[in-house]
Amino acid sequence: MSDIFTPGAGAPAEPANEYTDQLNEAGVPPEMHSWLSANGVGPLVVKMGIRFSEMSAERLVATMPVAGNEQVAGILHGGAHLVLAETLGSFGAALHAGPGRQALGIEIGATHHRAIASGTVTGTATAIHLGGTLVTHEVVMTDEEGRRLSTARITNMIRDAR
Structure with missing residues (x-):
């Protein structure tokens, strides 16, 4: 292939x-x-400071700083976890879709396990399903010590580009 x-x-x-x-x-x-x-x-990826270190449809890894992405209480904003998860899952789905096709996010959900107030978050997306019309990734966010911060699941629909 x-x-x-x-x-x-x-x-x-x-x-x-x-x-x-x-x-x-x-x-x-x-x-x-x-x-x-x-x-x-995309401008949000730039604004959040997301940096990729591994990119394939099956597995994506990226980091994001906590600094600049905190909520008012001084910890990483829950929405920032979702931005990282959606970025990884959507890029993975787009890689799987290939040229002439596009990935559109249709569902995302997350569970937050632990707060973080400084440092760097690493998101690792692992494909659960790589189909012709649906792609699902599990995304695990961890701190610099490998502790799980959140777990997300994102599903993208694949369709022909318009």
Whole structure:
């Protein structure tokens, strides 16, 4: 099966454009720049400080700082957990969908297990189901000591791009 998203799978790096610096800053491998060159990673991903370290349909890993993403009580905002989870699940679904198809989030839910007031959160998305029309990932957020902060599940619908 041909894959233009996996590093070393033959996708040439896209020439630099307005999003090249953004993609590099977010940790997106150069092999995936052509896939994301039209829109970058999105302004919310940039604003939240999300940085990818692993990207495939089956597994995605990214980090996000607590600083700047806290709620009024000084801990990481619950919505920030969901932003990280939705980012990972949606990118994974889009990678699975491939060219000419798009992923649309249809459900997300989370359980918060532990608060965090400083440091970095790591989100790891693992595919539960990679189907032709539905894709589901479990996303586990942990602190720098590996303690589970939250668990989310996101389901995306796959359809032909319009």
